[in-house]
Amino acid sequence: MENTNHPEYEQPAITIDLVIFTVNDDELKVLLIKRAQEPFAGAWSIPGGFLKLAESLDDAAIRVMKDKTGVKEVYLEQLYTFGMPNRDPRTRVITVTYFALIPWQNLRQPESNQVTDLAWHRVDQLPAQLAFDHREILDYAINRLRAKASYSNIVYGLLPLRFRLSDLQKIYESIIDKELDKRNFRKRMLATGLLEETGKKELKGAHRPAMLYRFKKREFVVLD
């Protein structure tokens, strides 16, 4: 923390990479992008970009999010900084990683016949080879998400404003990849005091309509 501009300390490049999660079709998914150029041309990677000189790390992450998904208001959290000297074969690159949560409903779906290099992949069916150390980054992010789901209300980032308790339960189940008891789950969720009722609605037709709930506050809270 002494001198900058010191010749001995030539500087690495800094990128921001994002692990963007959503839940759709009862499966936890991440957004991957197919690389066009070498190195790792054709391989899937997590979205990222270079840090601009005047922007904060968080702002860079928000910028990348918006570029790739069109969504700006999401749960976003710094994950870890990866900096093995050889993680990029070209030159030294330090990447500050983030993870983000987006409700599936908030995503503008891509035009049907549009060719795109972006795709959502189930976390339990990832491509065998990912670019750079992105597999390691993804594993780290999945572990963080699972841990936080168990002791916080972080899943609000994956849910629309109003939702059924069964939707909430399915989100939890897809994250931790385990089935939960319906009665105990509802009891526990309502006991947190973080939810409130709204009006009813019938969805998916032929059955008793479900009460829709919302989070009183859409912000991170640690439970207990």
Place this chain on the structure above:
Amino acid sequence: MENTNHPEYEQPAITIDLVIFTVNDDELKVLLIKRAQEPFAGAWSIPGGFLKLAESLDDAAIRVMKDKTGVKEVYLEQLYTFGMPNRDPRTRVITVTYFALIPWQNLRQPESNQVTDLAWHRVDQLPAQLAFDHREILDYAINRLRAKASYSNIVYGLLPLRFRLSDLQKIYESIIDKELDKRNFRKRMLATGLLEETGKKELKGAHRPAMLYRFKKREFVVLD
């Protein structure tokens, strides 16, 4: 993550800064260093240094640790990366921070009359002004340590190889800044199965000698 060497993306400097904890005299303390040069000349700061081009982030942290404390084998964990554009008034500096735990007994104590710019400060009696955003970094580190102490065996990093259960309890108490019930504490600790007995020893004279324990494994474990 596309082109490097792109003119638009001039690179910030990268430093590694460390929050180094120990417990001494039943108080949680951090190592601070008094800055000799501007900016913030005379202010206390956490130890750090520039990342070298060929070394990993972890290696840089270990290097700084060894330089400042002489100790190499410690608990070390990446904390967070701070990168507000104006956090260093001179130029853009991104700092990857770590926190470290050292048993007080492992430190080679400085020669008594040696003038030094290094000093251990109680975390509840920090200087009002710290250099850069180091206050924010310290607060972040303290919170992380408190959280991890409550759900892991991380305190092994603050203890010598052999210790009394009352030492262990005092470490916990100084971290979370709360008193604990002796019987419940012992029950819980022994129930983890992470400790084992060694031989007896009498310390601090006039009372019944205490059994010394050790951690079966000196590695991070999440409890329950």
Place this chain on the structure above:
DNA sequence: CCAAAAGTGTTAGTGGTACACCCATGT
């Protein structure tokens, strides 16, 4: 009337918390 998801309580076990006295030693 049938299918499909919504909604609802009780019990047994487990883990956390509160709490007070005797023990082994040095001086």
Place this chain on the structure above:
DNA sequence: ACATGGGTGTACCACTAACACTTTTGG
């Protein structure tokens, strides 16, 4: 003998986990 920390058990409470049937709707 006294001062000092070492060491020990029990009872209550709260939370967790297991478990099955009725309700409301659409077709």
